[in-house]
Amino acid sequence: xxxxxxxxxxxxxxxxxxxxxxxxxxxxxxxxxxxxxxxxxxxxxxxxxxxxxxxxxxxxxxxxxxxxxxxxxxxxxxxxxxxxxxxxxxxxxxxxxxxxxxxxxxxxxxxxxxxxxxxxxxxxxxxxxx
Numbered sequence: 001x002x003x004x005x006x007x008x009x010x011x012x013x014x015x016x017x018x019x020x021x022x023x024x025x026x027x028x029x030x031x032x033x034x035x036x037x038x039x040x041x042x043x044x045x046x047x048x049x050x051x052x053x054x055x056x057x058x059x060x061x062x063x064x065x066x067x068x069x070x071x072x073x074x075x076x077x078x079x080x081x082x083x084x085x086x087x088x089x090x091x092x093x094x095x096x097x098x099x100x101x102x103x104x105x106x107x108x109x110x111x112x113x114x115x116x117x118x119x120x121x122x123x124x125x126x127x128x129x130x
Contacts, residue, residue, distance in 0.1 A: 008119075009117045009119070025044070025047075029041050062077075062078075062079045062080055062081075063077075064077070076089075076092045076101050077102060078092060078101075078102055078104060078107075079102050079103060080104050081104075082120070083120050083121035084115070084120045084121070085121060085122070086115075086118065086122045087113070087115050087118075087120070088104060088107065090113055091107040091108070091109075091111060091113070092107060094111065094113075095108055095111060
């Protein structure tokens with residue numbers, strides 16, 4: 001089974017997964033009993049669920065680009081004090097900066113973008129490969 005990342009915004013997913021697991025176990029017990037084993041499951045004494053905190057490998061806040069990329073003038077590397085790279089990259093892609101393109105103050109924050117249900121920092125590209 002693929003690992004599932006649960007956060008504060010999708011706790012209902014955890015409940016659905018748990019209920020699905022209980023239904024699957026009940027189905028397995030019924031199938032086992034129907035095969036004529038003659039045994040009856042009276043109770044399940046223990047069940048184990050492995051839980052681990054997800055910690056992605058990622059950079060922190062601002063990271064200076066490699067010199068050869070900086071010199072190409074082909075990327076915007078916003079100097080920020082938070083871990084909200086996705087937010088600032090989206091704003092840089094969708095708006096025209098007013099001032100220094102590397103400063104967060106150059107981008108509008110009343111742009112209609114909704115980042116409420118996004119946990120920052122988001123996963124990097126390498127984290128999405130499966």
